[in-house]
Every structure is written in C-alpha cells, then in structure tokens.
Amino acid sequence: MIVPHAPAEAPARTLELTIDGKTVAVTEGMTLLEACRKAAIETPTLCYLENLTPVNACRVCVVEVEGSRVLVPSCARKAEAGMVVKTDSERVRHSRKMVLEFLGSSVDLSTAPDAQRYIAQYDADPSRYGADAETVAQPVKVDNELYVRDYSKCIACYKCVEACGTDAQNTFAIAMAGRGFGAHISTEFEVPLPDSACVYCGNCIGVCPTGALMFRSEHEMRESGSWNEKEQTTTDTICSYCGVGCTLTLHVQDNSIVKVTSPIENGVTSGHLCVKGRFGAAYVQNTE
Amino acid sequence: MPDLHFTSAHATDEERSALDAFLDAQVPRRDLLLPALHAVNDRVGWISPGALNLVSERLDVAPAEVYGVATFYAMFSLKEQPPKIVHVCDDIACQMNGADALCAELERTCGNAGTPSKDGSFTWLRSPCLGLCERAPAAIVIEAGPQAFGRAVAPMNAGDVTSLAQGGAIGSASRNGASRPNIGGGPYKLLARVGKIDPEDIDAYRSHGGYAALRRALELGPAGVVREVIASKLVGRGGAAFPTGRKMDAVAKEAVRPHYLVCNADESEPGTFKDRVVMENDPFAVIEAMTIAALGAACEQGFIYVRGEYPLAAARLANAIAQARTRGLLGDDILGKGFNFDIEIRRGAGAYICGEETALFNSIEGKRGEPRNKPPFPAQVGVFGKPTLANNVETLVCLPLIILEGGDAFARIGTESSTGPKLFCLSGCVEKPGVYEVPFGTTLGALIEMGGGVRGGKSLRSVLLGGAAGSFVGPDALSMPLTFEATRAAGTTLGSGVVMAFDDSVDFGHTLHRIAAFFRDESCGQCVPCRVGTVRQEEALHRIASTPSNNRKIDVDLLADIGRVMRDASICGLGQTAAGAIDSALKLGLLA
Numbered sequence: 001m002i003v004p005h006a007p008a009e010a011p012a013r014t015l016e017l018t019i020d021g022k023t024v025a026v027t028e029g030m031t032l033l034e035a036c037r038k039a040a041i042e043t044p045t046l047c048y049l050e051n052l053t054p055v056n057a058c059r060v061c062v063v064e065v066e067g068s069r070v071l072v073p074s075c076a077r078k079a080e081a082g083m084v085v086k087t088d089s090e091r092v093r094h095s096r097k098m099v100l101e102f103l104g105s106s107v108d109l110s111t112a113p114d115a116q117r118y119i120a121q122y123d124a125d126p127s128r129y130g131a132d133a134e135t136v137a138q139p140v141k142v143d144n145e146l147y148v149r150d151y152s153k154c155i156a157c158y159k160c161v162e163a164c165g166t167d168a169q170n171t172f173a174i175a176m177a178g179r180g181f182g183a184h185i186s187t188e189f190e191v192p193l194p195d196s197a198c199v200y201c202g203n204c205i206g207v208c209p210t211g212a213l214m215f216r217s218e219h220e221m222r223e224s225g226s227w228n229e230k231e232q233t234t235t236d237t238i239c240s241y242c243g244v245g246c247t248l249t250l251h252v253q254d255n256s257i258v259k260v261t262s263p264i265e266n267g268v269t270s271g272h273l274c275v276k277g278r279f280g281a282a283y284v285q286n287t288e
Numbered sequence: 289m290p291d292l293h294f295t296s297a298h299a300t301d302e303e304r305s306a307l308d309a310f311l312d313a314q315v316p317r318r319d320l321l322l323p324a325l326h327a328v329n330d331r332v333g334w335i336s337p338g339a340l341n342l343v344s345e346r347l348d349v350a351p352a353e354v355y356g357v358a359t360f361y362a363m364f365s366l367k368e369q370p371p372k373i374v375h376v377c378d379d380i381a382c383q384m385n386g387a388d389a390l391c392a393e394l395e396r397t398c399g400n401a402g403t404p405s406k407d408g409s410f411t412w413l414r415s416p417c418l419g420l421c422e423r424a425p426a427a428i429v430i431e432a433g434p435q436a437f438g439r440a441v442a443p444m445n446a447g448d449v450t451s452l453a454q455g456g457a458i459g460s461a462s463r464n465g466a467s468r469p470n471i472g473g474g475p476y477k478l479l480a481r482v483g484k485i486d487p488e489d490i491d492a493y494r495s496h497g498g499y500a501a502l503r504r505a506l507e508l509g510p511a512g513v514v515r516e517v518i519a520s521k522l523v524g525r526g527g528a529a530f531p532t533g534r535k536m537d538a539v540a541k542e543a544v545r546p547h548y549l550v551c552n553a554d555e556s557e558p559g560t561f562k563d564r565v566v567m568e569n570d571p572f573a574v575i576e577a578m579t580i581a582a583l584g585a586a587c588e589q590g591f592i593y594v595r596g597e598y599p600l601a602a603a604r605l606a607n608a609i610a611q612a613r614t615r616g617l618l619g620d621d622i623l624g625k626g627f628n629f630d631i632e633i634r635r636g637a638g639a640y641i642c643g644e645e646t647a648l649f650n651s652i653e654g655k656r657g658e659p660r661n662k663p664p665f666p667a668q669v670g671v672f673g674k675p676t677l678a679n680n681v682e683t684l685v686c687l688p689l690i691i692l693e694g695g696d697a698f699a700r701i702g703t704e705s706s707t708g709p710k711l712f713c714l715s716g717c718v719e720k721p722g723v724y725e726v727p728f729g730t731t732l733g734a735l736i737e738m739g740g741g742v743r744g745g746k747s748l749r750s751v752l753l754g755g756a757a758g759s760f761v762g763p764d765a766l767s768m769p770l771t772f773e774a775t776r777a778a779g780t781t782l783g784s785g786v787v788m789a790f791d792d793s794v795d796f797g798h799t800l801h802r803i804a805a806f807f808r809d810e811s812c813g814q815c816v817p818c819r820v821g822t823v824r825q826e827e828a829l830h831r832i833a834s835t836p837s838n839n840r841k842i843d844v845d846l847l848a849d850i851g852r853v854m855r856d857a858s859i860c861g862l863g864q865t866a867a868g869a870i871d872s873a874l875k876l877g878l879l880a
Contacts, residue, residue, distance in 0.1 A: 056661055057815050059857045070864060071856045076661055091856060095817070098853035102820035128846070130831075134823055156813065172350030173293075176656065176813075177359040179639070181823045183813030186359075188295065188344075188351035189337050189366065197293035197350065 015081040020088060032074035032085060033061055041087050044096060044118045046103075046209050047157035048075040051270040052167045055158045060099045060118065063087045071095055093122060100124035105133045106181075108152045111211025111222075115155075134181065140219070143192035146200050146279050148219045149185075153212035156183055160204035160213060168272045173197040174204070202278035206261060206271055215259050215279075228253060236263070239277040244268065246277050257281045292350055297337035306331035307342055316347050319672075321654030325358055326635055333371035333432030335364055349654070360656045360812075362638030363430070363596045371432040372410035374452065375597065376401075376444070377425060379417035379558050380752070380802050381715045381788055385424035390444060397453035407455050416640065416806055417558035418442075418597050421715035421788070422470045422722045428597055429459045438599025469565050470722030472738055477689055477701075477709045478682070479725045482569040487604050490611040493572040499617060501688030505580045506625045508691070513584035514540055517687065519695025521707040526552055526643075526680030527757065527783045528861075529772050535677060538667035539585040542675035549587035549629075550671060550678040551578050553594040553601070554648060556640040557755035558806060559786035562711040563681035565723045567594070567601035570685075571608040575631065577684035579618065580691060582629040585677040590631040593648050596638050606633055640810035644860050645670075645678040647812065658814045659860035682711055682785075702728030706771035710782075714739045716789040717746065726770075733766030736789060746791035750878055754783020756803050757865035759872035760790075780872070796878040797833040800870050804829045807866040818863030821854040825867060832879065844874060 013028040017035065024039045031054070036043045047058040056073035063074045066084035071092065086092060100119045104126030109115045119126070141149040156176070164174050173196045177186040187196040205213040214222075221227040232253045239246040247266045251259040260281055264271035299307070310327035314320060324347060328339045335343075335358050344351040358364045376394065378387045391401070394412050398405040401414050420426035423442035430438045441448055441459035448458040469483050476482075485492040493499070505513050518533030539547055551574065555563040567574055578590050594602045609631050612618040620628045634652055636642050642651045646660035649671040670676020686708055690698045699707045706728035712735055715721040719740025726735060732751060742748050750760045759780045761768070768774050775782050790799070804826040813819045828843045828850065835843070851867030858864050873879065 055814075056859070059815050059817055059859075062857050070858075073661065094849070095853045095857040098821075098849060099816045099857065102816050102824065102853075105824070106820050129824055129827070133827060155816070156819070173352055175350070175352040175356030177352075177356045178813070179360050179362075180808060180811040180813045181819055183819065186352065186355065188340060188355040191295055195295055196352065 015079065017079050017081065017083040017085060019085045026079050030079050032063055032065075032072070032077050032079055032083075035079045035085075036063070036074060036087060043074055043087060044114075044121075045075060046115060046155060047159060049159055049207055049209075049264070051264055051272070052159055052162045052207060055162070058099065058103075058155065058157055060096055062092060062095050064089050064092050097122040097124045101126045101128070103155050105129040106135050107155050107210070108135075108137070108150075109210060111153060111214070112155075112209060114209060136181075136184075141192075142216065142219075144194055144198075144200070144216075146216055146275075147202060147205055148214055148216050149193075150212050150214065150219075151184060153210045154185060155210055155212075156185070157209060159207040159209065160185060163203040163207045163272065168203050168270075169199070169201050171197050171199050171201070173199075200275040200279060201273060202275065203272045205278075206273070218259055221258065227258075232258065239273075241276040241280065246273055248273070248277055248281075250281065257284060292344060292348070294341045294345065294351060295337060297341055299336070299338040299342040300332075303328055303332055303336065303339040304342060307339070307346065311346055318347060318349055318654040319652060321347055321349060321354065321357055322361075322634065322637065322651060325354075325361075325364060326637065329364055329637075330432055330436035331434065333365070333373070334369050335366050336368070340366075347654075357654065357656055360639060361596070361636075364637055370404050370408060370410050373430045374410055374412040374427055374441075374458075375415035375418065375430065376412055376427045377416070377418040377420065378414045378802070379806065380756075380799050381417065381421035381559055382425040383798065383802060384716055384790070384794060385443070387425040390425055390446070390449060393446060393449045394452070397449060405452070409455050410452065412452075415597070416809065417556070417560075419555055419561040419564050419595070421559055421561055421713065424715065424721070427459075428599070430599070438597075440600065469569055470720065471565065471725070472714075472720060472722050473712075473724035473726040473730075473735075476725055478566070478685055478711060479570075479723065481573065482565060485570075487569050487571055488607050490572055490608070490615060493570075497692075498572050499576055501691040502576050502579055502617070503623065505583055505691045506623060506627065510540060510584055510586055513580060513691065516690050516695035517584060520686070520690040520698035521695075521705075522683065522686050522690065522698065523706075523772065524680055525682035525686075525710070525785065527557065527754070527781075529782070532679065532683055532686075535667055535679075536581065536585045539587070539675045539677040542668065544675055546589060546674055547585055547587040548671050548674055548676040549578060549582045549585060549590040550645070550648065550652070550676055551590065551592040551681060551684055552643060552645060552648060552678055553592050553598070553605075553681050554636050554643040555598070555681070555784070556595055556643050557757060557784045557786060558803075559715055559752065559755045559788045560713050560784045561715075562713050562723045562785055564598055564601050566681055566685055566711075567598070568604055571601070571604040572612070573685050573688065574605065574681055575608045575612050575618065577687045578631060579622065579629055580687045581677060581679060581684055583627055587677060588628060590629060591634055591652055591671065592631060593634045593636060593642070593652060595643075596636040602633060602635055609633065639812075640806075641812045641860075641862055644862060647860070648678070649676065656812070658812045659862075661859060680784075703769070703771050703773070705773045710770070710785065712770065712785045712787050714787050714789070716752075717742055717744075717748075717791040717794070718789050719743045728771045729769045731766065732761075732768050732770055732787065735770060735787060736766070739789075742789060742791050744791070746793060748789060749792045749794060750790045750796075750873075750876060752786060752788040752790065752869065754781040755786040755788075756806050756869055757861065758783040758786060759868050760876055760878060761872070762876050796873060796880070797829075800873055800879065801826070801829050801833060803869050807862070811862065811866075815857075815859045815863065817853045817856075818858045818866060821850050821858075821863065822866055825850050825854075825870065829870065837880070847871070847874070
C-alpha cells in the first residue's frame with residue numbers, strides 16, 4: 001500500500017504586535033494570551049486551560065486592544081499584525097478586579113488558590129457587596145465513592161463540561177443547565193452521578209480551578225482537618241494498568257497516596273486519565 | 289457520539305406520538321432539538337424525564353445536553369404543570385398600565401405565580417415584555433394539547449382575571465387585535481398593507497403590490513440587488529444600525545457554501561412590537577423580502593426565528609411560506625428564473641438573549657442560546673459555521689421598497705445619514721400608543737404629538753428610547769430629531785425604535801428595579817460580568833430604593849463600577865447595555 005505523504009505545511013509566519021509598549025513577535029495563529037506569556041506579562045486566567053478549547057467566559061484575562069470598543073478576552077483572541085494591546089491600563093485593571101469581586105462575593109473560593117492570589121493582586125474587595133449579596137451556596141453533592149461536587153465553589157467556567165465532552169472524554173454526563181445566575185453544571189434532571197452517564201474518569205476534577213470537584217478522600221480529609229498540602233510530596237510514575245503508558249503524579253501524605261493527577265504537558269495524557277489511573281491506586285497500599 | 293446512557297424513565301404514548309408526528313418526516317439532526325422539544329411541549333405542556341430521554345435517543349444528543357438546552361428557555365418547564373399557562377406581562381409598559389394590580393388580583397383569586405391555580409386548570413406566570421405594549425396590560429395564553437394554541441389577551445382586564453378564577457376561557461379571537469392594529473404616522477410605505485388586506489391570502493397580497501419587487505429583483509440579478517441596497521444607505525433596524533448593503537455584499541462574496549439567511553424575528557426588547565405588527569398583518573412581505581435578500585447574498589436556505597411569545601405571527605408566517613411554495617415563489621426555480629431558496633420557521637422558547645444574532649445561531653443549531661465571541665463575524669462564520677446574512681424583520685421589509693423605488697429614492701427619504709422610513713413603537717403614558725411610521729428626522733416631540741400627547745393631561749417626565757437596552761431622556765429632548773446621528777450626538781440611541789413615555793406620576797424606583805430584574809432574568813449566565821453583575825445591579829437598586837436620597841452614595845458608586853465592567857467586559861450586547869438605562873435615569877435624577 002502506498003501511503004501518501006502529508007503535504008508540507010506552509011512555514012508559520014511571524015507577526016509583530018505591541019503589548020504594553022513593547023514590540024512582541026509571535027507566530028501567526030497565537031492568541032493574545034500566548035503573546036503576553038511570550039513577553040513575560042503575567043495574565044490571570046480561570047476558565048482557560050491549555051488542553052481545552054477556550055470558552056472565554058470568566059473574562060478575567062481581558063485586555064485592551066486599540067480600536068476595539070470593548071475589552072477582548074486574550075485567551076481566545078488571535079494576535080494580529082500591528083495590534084496595540086494594553087494589559088495593565090486602568091480600564092483593564094478595573095474589569096479584572098470587578099470580575100474577581102463578583103466571583104469572590106458569590107462563590108466560595110476557599111480552595112481556589114489562583115483566584116485568591118488574583119484577588120489580592122488586583123486589590124479586589126468582595127465584601128463590599130454586603131452580607132446579603134446572593135451566592136451560589138448549596139449543600140455538597142456526595143453521591144458516589146470517588147468524588148464530590150461542591151457547587152458552592154463553582155465559578156461556572158465550563159471546563160468540566162468540556163473535559164466530559166468533546167475536549168477529552170466524550171461521555172457527556174454533564175452540561176450547563178439553567179440560565180443567568182441560576183446557570184449550573186448538571187446531569188439530566190439533576191440525577192445522582194451513579195444514575196448518569198459518568199464513567200468516573202475524574203477528568204473534570206483534573207481541570208476544575210476551584211476545588212468544586214474533588215476526590216472524596218481529599219474532601220473527607222479536609223473536613224476532618226487532616227488534609228495538609230504542605231506536607232505532601234509528589235512522585236511521577238507510569239500507570240501499570242494498561243499499555244498506553246500514562247504518567248501519573250502521586251500525591252503522598254503520611255506515606256499514603258491521597259490524590260492522583262497527570263501533568264497537563266504530558267504528551268500521552270494532556271493531563272487526562274481514566275478511572276483506573278485516577279482512582280485505582282489503593283492496591284499499592286494493600287498490605288494483605 | 290458515544291453510546292448514550294439513559295435513566296429508566298420512559299415517554300408516555302402521548303409524548304411518543306407527538307414526537308413521532310414531528311420527527312417521522314425528518315432526518316434526525318441536532319438542530320431539530322428545539323423544534324422537537326416544542327413538539328412535546330405543545331402536546332403535553334412540559335418536558336418529562338421520559339420525553340427528554342426519547343428526544344435524546346431520537347436525535348442522538350446526550351440527555352444532559354438536552355436538559356441543558358431545555359432548561360435554558362423560559363417557556364419550557366421540566367416540572368409537571370397544567371397544560372394551560374397564562375403569561376402575564378409585568379414589564380415596564382404594562383406596569384404603567386395596571387399590570388401590578390392585575391397580578392395582585394390573580395394572586396388573590398387564583399394563587400401565586402408559578403403554582404397551579406386553585407382549581408388546577410392553569411398556572412400563571414409573570415412575564416417579561418410580551419411585545420403587546422400598544423394594548424397594555426397584556427397577557428398571552430398558551431394551551432398544550434392535540435390542538436395547541438397561543439393567544440394574546442390585550443388589554444387584559446379585571447374581567448379576564450375573574451373569568452380565569454372561575455375556570456373560564458379568556459382571550460377570544462376578536463380581541464386578538466391583529467385585525468385592527470394600532471398604527472399611525474405616514475406616509476405608509478412599510479405599513480401600507482397593514483390592516484388593509486387579509487394577511488392569510490397571497491392573492492390579496494399580490495393585488496396590493498406584493499411580489500412585484502421580487503420580479504424586479506430577479507431582473508436586476510444578485511449584483512443589482514446589492515447595488516441598490518448599498519445605494520439606499522439602509523442600516524439595520526434591530527438596534528445595531530450596521531449598513532445592510534455592506535453585510536449583504538460581504539456574504540455574497542464568500543466562497544464557502546452554503547450561505548444562510550436568518551431573519552431575526554425574536555423581537556424581545558422591552559417596548560418593541562413593530563416586527564410583530566408587520567408579521568401578523570403583512571407576513572407575505574417578510575417572506576418576499578427574505579427572498580430578495582437571499583437573492584442578493586446568494587443564500588440557499590433561510591431561517592426565520594420568531595419569538596416564542598408570538599404565536600399568531602408564527603402561524604401567519606407559516607401560512608405565508610406554504611402559500612408562497614405552492615405558487616412557485618419559494619423552493620426550486622423561483623418564478624422560473626433558476627433561483628432556489630426556501631425558508632424554515634424556528635420558534636424561540638422564551639429567551640431575550642436569542643435576539644443577539646450569534647445566540648440565535650446557537651439556538652437554531654439546537655444548542656443553548658449563548659452568544660459567541662466576535663470575531664469571527666456572521667458574514668464569515670454564522671449559523672452552522674457558514675456565511676450568514678442576519679437581518680431584523682423591519683430591515684428586510686425595507687428591501688422590496690428599495691428594489692421598487694430604487695436605492696437612490698430610498699436614500700432621499702429621511703436625512704443624509706439616516707435614510708428611509710422608520711417604524712417607532714410608541715407606548716407608555718400616551719393617548720394612542722402604537723406603531724408609527726415616519727421618515728427619519730421627525731422630532732421626538734412630534735412623534736409623541738402624533739400619538740395624542742401625554743394622556744390624562746399629565747406632564748411628560750421622561751422618555752425611554754431604545755428599550756431596556758437604551759436610555760432615558762428628559763423633556764428637553766423633545767426637539768431632538770429621531771435619527772441615528774442626532775441620538776448618538778445626544779448620548780442616547782434609537783435602538784430597536786422604542787419610544788416609551790413616562791408621565792410625572794410614574795414611580796421610577798419601581799421602573800428601574802423592573803429593568804434590573806429583566807436583565808438579571810435574561811442574562812444567559814455565560815460570562816461573569818453579566819451573570820453576577822446583573823444580580824449585583826439589582827441588589828444595589830433595591831437598596832437605593834429603600835434608602836433616603838442623601839445616603840445613597842455608596843450604592844450609586846457601586847452601580848457605576850458594576851455598569852463599567854458589564855459594558856467593557858461582557859461577551860455580548862446584553863451585558864454591555866444592561867446598565868445603560870439605569871445609568872441614564874440616575875443622571876437625569878429620575879429617582880426621587
């Protein structure tokens with residue numbers, strides 16, 4: 001059989017734009033976020049992740065582009081030659097700060113270290129909306145042995161929906177439901193996970209930026225006060241279940257595996273695993 | 289798609305037959321999701337777990353996704369409810385005309401909104417603007433069953449509430465109002481046939497000038513159509529005022545096929561009802577206009593997306609499409625000239641956001657009506673990812689006029705930068721609310737005078753221009769010409785043509801709170817600035833209304849901060865304009 005060669009790709013063109021007064025050269029097709037990172041300009045992100053399609057919903061990465069009436073999401077907007085971009089104007093800082101205040105005043109960010117750091121960085125004050133400000137507070141959903149869903153901590157970034165859908169798992173067990181402030185991640189008719197299409201790959205946990213989705217073991221350790229991230233070590237290994245060869249990062253506390261992740265930059269997994277790799281580590285510590 | 293997983297719920301025979309009747313004639317496609325949900329809802333009045341599973345199975349869409357779509361739309365219920373739903377408008381125009389008293393009476397005699405009435409025969413709901421402002425206060429009755437129907441009740445009165453409470457029917461056909469629409473102004477170019485001909489008879493349309501423009505357009509050819517539209521300097525009437533000819537030309541030039549035409553008939557801006565009056569009374573004009581637009585932009589397929597609260601308009605358009613097909617005016621080889629084009633109606637299901645064109649595309653595609661980021665723009669990447677010409681109803685019905693009279697003649701109507709006739713939706717505290725057709729340049733004061741002036745001898749306090757997404761102006765603006773350039777210079781907008789008058793007895797605290805609640809309810813929830821900002825805005829307004837005026841600074845400043853991030857960082861026009869009217873009202877000092 002003759003296998004045709006793939007056509008040679010046209011060499012990627014380089015284009016130049018100005019970010020905060022500096023000329024930055026990027027490859028055509030790069031986003032403004034990638035251009036900012038290339039120029040070593042730190043840009044906050046919450047709904048963005050390298051292994052998912054940008055949904056540009058959180059708006060914390062917005063920047064000012066000359067000639068644009070409104071701010072643009074840097075995670076989704078492609079860089080264009082000659083663009084003049086400001087990432088630290090008063091207008092940009094105002095929007096980022098407000099987005100963080102909106103999230104901080106409506107969502108429990110206690111297990112969202114990135115969001116907490118941005119809140120401090122942008123001098124956001126979520127308390128100024130008053131004690132009566134409406135929140136998404138609700139009871140934690142604990143309906144299976146492997147992971148919990150605490151939607152009090154959900155910023156509706158769509159990442160879990162993407163990971164459950166076409167960006168990784170193609171299971172479609174969850175979707176955004178409802179509308180407006182009532183928009184929420186849900187199975188059909190809010191059925192418990194064991195009644196849904198969920199296959200417990202845990203890729204939704206892997207992409208969740210706020211700890212709304214969490215290993216049940218971590219959730220219980222946090223509840224009992226025994227979770228101690230400072231004491232934890234991580235060890236990378238290869239999953240022993242099948243021949244794919246996924247890299248596992250074992251998070252260990254007191255000589256016990258308390259959580260399993262996979263590096264997002266790993267060429268085999270892109271950070272995603274299956275139920276065995278994610279949750280099947282108990283045998284390692286079986287002493288019988 | 290993977291093998292789908294279903295819960296054990298099964299559809300009833302009735303649900304199954306309703307879905308079969310709809311789907312049996314079709315190849316299952318994702319974009320049939322909204323019509324499929326309508327088919328079930330029309331028959332039984334809600335979407336049960338079993339019906340949802342069946343829709344999911346038949347269209348090969350995961351149940352969680354179907355649930356996500358169904359829960360997006362206010363007119364679908366995922367909880368069992370009586371087949372009869374009475375949507376009672378309590379939005380700003382109806383509020384000024386006694387809606388609150390009607391709702392209070394409904395609560396007293398029939399029970400709370402959202403719960404089955406005492407006799408279980410119906411549920412009533414508070415509704416955002418129903419687009420019946422010229423006959424406020426308004427309601428619509430939607431009744432599911434083998435012969436599902438929807439009917440306007442406008443104006444609704446205390447007798448209707450009594451009748452409802454006694455289990456009676458309301459909304460007789462004679463009060464549908466469409467036979468005697470409230471129109472005014474002139475000379476009538478867009479409204480020439482409204483109220484004069486039988487809107488269900490294509491021969492009546494043709495004997496009153498109908499389809500002459502399509503014949504002329506076919507003679508001119510696609511390039512000729514685009515040339516005339518560019519010469520007319522027509523700009524979009526849906527609110528954004530983008531040059532129509534440029535858009536049509538951009539789509540025409542796209543190499544990617546097919547091209548789609550989308551008529552945006554999701555008229556949901558509070559205070560807007562012009563498109564409904566046109567669709568109900570001159571539906572063939574909309575179909576002819578779409579055909580001309582499709583010729584210009586080389587579109588093979590058209591969609592007309594009619595808001596769910598406009599059942600009469602949808603029925604009349606469906607009839608017009610069917611009649612046009614039988615006469616060779618839609619379908620293959622139109623008028624024997626080798627041009628193929630057909631139109632499909634899509635009914636909305638209660639979501640203001642779907643008036644935003646990219647949200648509308650997603651809705652047509654069977655997805656949640658969440659707007660997309662722009663760029664890319666619809667002319668390149670529109671519905672189904674293809675080049676799409678999207679225009680408002682009123683914009684489209686200008687096309688036959690442009691083709692028949694010539695683009696230059698059209699451009700001579702109105703002013704240099706605002707050409708043509710314009711439909712204004714005059715409502716609120718005026719003697720004769722209705723749709724007024726006037727040339728651009730008519731002053732705000734002259735328009736209100738045409739409507740008989742402020743009713744009851746009261747004095748004018750303010751006018752809302754452009755709807756909830758627009759802004760309030762004071763009586764000093766009465767001399768302002770109603771043009772794009774003059775309103776822009778004055779820091780306001782024509783938007784979708786809303787001119788809602790408020791007299792000095794109106795409680796603006798109440799009005800502003802309703803506007804804030806509207807945006808909160810209608811935000812799609814996709815982006816943080818709008819999802820949370822509209823809630824924080826409503827909360828701040830609520831506090832302001834209950835705080836003495838000298839003690840409001842914190843919340844007034846907060847509103848400014850909230851407004852700014854919504855305007856700057858929201859994905860779409862909904863969030864970007866959600867603070868505009870409130871901001872303008874505070875600046876005018878309308879809050880006592």
